[in-house]
Amino acid sequence: MxxxxxxxxxxxxxxxxxxxxxxxxxxxxxxxxxxFASDPHIERGKQLIARYALTxxxxxDDVVKNADIVVLSVKxxxxxxxxxxxxxxxxxxxxxLSIAAxxxxxxxxxxxxxxxxxxxxxxxxxxxxxxxxxxxATPEVTGEQRQRATxxxxxxxxxxxxxxxxxxxxxxxxxxxxxxxxxxxMEALIDAGVxxxxxxxxxxRLVLQTMKGSVEYALHxxxxxxxxxxxxxxxxxxxxxALYFFEKGGLRNVVSRAVWAAYKRSVALGSGGSxxxx
Numbered sequence: 001m002x003x004x005x006x007x008x009x010x011x012x013x014x015x016x017x018x019x020x021x022x023x024x025x026x027x028x029x030x031x032x033x034x035x036f037a038s039d040p041h042i043e044r045g046k047q048l049i050a051r052y053a054l055t056x057x058x059x060x061d062d063v064v065k066n067a068d069i070v071v072l073s074v075k076x077x078x079x080x081x082x083x084x085x086x087x088x089x090x091x092x093x094x095x096x097l098s099i100a101a102x103x104x105x106x107x108x109x110x111x112x113x114x115x116x117x118x119x120x121x122x123x124x125x126x127x128x129x130x131x132x133x134x135x136x137a138t139p140e141v142t143g144e145q146r147q148r149a150t151x152x153x154x155x156x157x158x159x160x161x162x163x164x165x166x167x168x169x170x171x172x173x174x175x176x177x178x179x180x181x182x183x184x185x186m187e188a189l190i191d192a193g194v195x196x197x198x199x200x201x202x203x204x205r206l207v208l209q210t211m212k213g214s215v216e217y218a219l220h221x222x223x224x225x226x227x228x229x230x231x232x233x234x235x236x237x238x239x240x241x242a243l244y245f246f247e248k249g250g251l252r253n254v255v256s257r258a259v260w261a262a263y264k265r266s267v268a269l270g271s272g273g274s275x276x277x278x
Contacts, residue, residue, distance in 0.1 A: 002147040003029050009067035011060050011082050013039040013048055016099055016156075017073030019127040021052055023155025026129070038063035060085035067091065069148060072098040072108070076269070079103050083111025090114055095145045097152060101172050102270040105138060105165055115140040118149045121171040124179045126156030134160045134171035169270060173262035181258070186211060 008030065010017045017037065024030045035054040039045055045056035057063050064070050064086045074082045079100050090096070096114040105119050120135035133153045137146060146161075153159045162168070186207055193203030218228055233239040 001029075002144070002151045003034070003069075006030070006034060006068040006148070007066060008035055008069045008071065008152070009063045010035070010037040010071045010073055011063060011086060012072065012074030012078075013037040013044055013056075014073060014075070015127065016122060016124075017071065018048065020071065020073065020099075020152065020155050021048070021054065023126070023129050024152065025052060027155060029151055029155065036063050036067065061089045064089050064094075067094060069095045069097060069152060070114075071152065072096065072100055072103075074100060076100045076102050079107075080111065083108065087112050095141065095148060097149055099133075101176060102169075102266055104270050105136075109138070116142070116145055118145075119165060119168055120149075120153055121168050121176045122153070122156050123175045129155070129157055131157035132160060132175055133157065134162060134168060134175060136162050136165050136168060169263055169266040172266040173259050176266075177259075177262045181255070182211070 003024070008024070010021065013021075021035055021037070024035070025032065032053040033055075035052065036057070037045070037048055037054055038057050038060045039048075040058055042058060045058065048054055049056050060082055068091075070086065070090065072079070072082060090112060093116070094114055095116045095118065096108065096112060097118040097120065098108055099120050099122050101121060103119070105117050108117050108119070109115070115138065117138045118135055118141060119137075120133050122133040123131045125131040126133065133156055135149065135153055137149065141149070150159055150161075160171075162171075189207045190200065190203045193206060194200050196203075198206070214228075218225065221228065229243075233243060
């Protein structure tokens, strides 16, 4: 039990922060009395107390005092304030874990003064425990703290550790923004179904279950996606006809360029500047 008897403080209690809190409790990794959260909105605090029986405060500096793990679950645009609020109030051996997109370790270290820092990139399916989080750590993060980080991030689903921080910008473009790409494709398929003559409700049901089943089948089969695609593509058949138009329309190229653009944008945001997109 890597989190047993540890005090975990959440600076910022938005959607993903709450998802981590809920996941930690649902997986019996912690007890409610181990969880502490801050948020400027008092009503938000009342909701969290009612749902999870945790301790709430509106002040970031108060919530981190004596915390073993501090989770920075604020939006990137308010990170500067959050770091300033907690600077000077952290324990020397604290583990700081950030889920804020694009905020580099160097900035967090300078802002709050902590040495043991984990930077991570979760995604929205983590809200139901089905996400995947890419993360990295500074050299000062001990083996025990790595176990703790894995446990906390595991509340959102699967985890993938990378040695170099530059992979976090790649992760932002792939798994972080990835659900948006999937949702767009879902929407396009549903619209196509309506165009064919299905009701929107039936088209949505068909598409969502088809996508869910396809992902589960891919996970269980262990086969490469190209092999799976070939299984359902008969020569001269309907799938072959549809795939021909996907390829003719440049689907692969569009996806590649879109993900590359998201990656460049992540790098630019993390640097506090901007980059021209191709």
